[in-house]
Amino acid sequence: MSDNAAGKAERAPGRREAGKEKRRQRIIQAAREMIRETGSTGLSMRALAERAGVSLATPYNLFGSRGAVVVGVLQDVRDFHMRFASVHPGDPVDRVLAGVDLAVGYYLDDPAFYSTLWREVFNVSGEVRAAIYNPRRDAFWLGLIGDVAASGALRPGIDARQLMRQLDHVFRSVMLDWVAGDLAPEALGPTIRLGYALILCGAASDAARDGIAARADAIQKELMAIEAGRLADRQAGEAPAAAGQGRPA
Known part of the structure; x- marks a missing residue:
């Protein structure tokens, strides 16, 4: 040849x-x-x-x-791990919360696509559920929780895998509300982060508890501001209609 x-x-x-x-x-x-x-x-x-x-x-x-x-x-479409590698908050707890925001960012950038996929997640026999909740994903979050433990922020005896499961329960329940239309898009990330912060506060060591509680307080204020803004918008929209009802025939 x-x-x-x-x-x-x-x-x-x-x-x-x-x-x-x-x-x-x-x-x-x-x-x-x-x-x-x-x-x-x-x-x-x-x-x-x-x-x-x-x-x-x-x-x-x-x-x-x-x-x-x-x-x-x-x-x-999920280059999550590569994008997270560019996130550098120094505190391990902040990295967990940053991971939430990054994941939610995907969903809000393309809600029609991701809400459909999450409906499949709630179909317990679906392949999409297995694709999202997979060993690589578990290893990522376990690594972050392991970093929190290594920093001394968790009480002795807190099992990382059990803690991850509790955080997952929060994530899934909030996502269900979003998919069902019961949660405003702008409240999605803060709602998950508040749930995470409260769980981490309960698992925190004495030295770390006040710092995590302060994060939870800040996120709670963020959510309250979102809710107040939505209420004000709703009342402003209802005011013209209410004023029109008093006009004579």
Whole structure:
């Protein structure tokens, strides 16, 4: 075989892989658009293939199933760990709260997409739930809680995994309220952070408790200001209607 032929043979697999990755990204982008538009992860594979400009067989060949496509979308849009690496609050407790804000930022940047995914999280048999609550994610939060413990901010005997589960309960319950439309978007992050701060305050060592309590107080004031602002807006909107009711016929 000539050097030219050998070079072509070596490049061919690379071109094939690049082509597969390009098609994969087109399918992921099409799936994201369809989830946002329809409010459902029950994608039609035929419609997905048409939107992505590929054959009907391609999504199955590259992903295997509809659920795997949805999980692929989730994995590709979540560069959470890379972005968190640029967050540098010095205190370990602040890093936990910063992680909440970063996660919530994703959801509020694209609420139509993420509210759909979180509805699937509450479907206990769904693949999306397993994709969000996975070992890598647990290891990340356990690492942050381990840093809090190592700083001396937790009482002896507090188990990091049990503490993480309690924080998870707060996160999921607040997300349910958001998905149901019972929580204003601007209150989402502060509500989760307040729950975290209160739990961490209960688990805190004597030396750290006052500092964590001060964070909880500050977050509570933030939430109260949000609620007061929304109440004022609502009353301002109701005032013209109430004034009009007194006009003579």
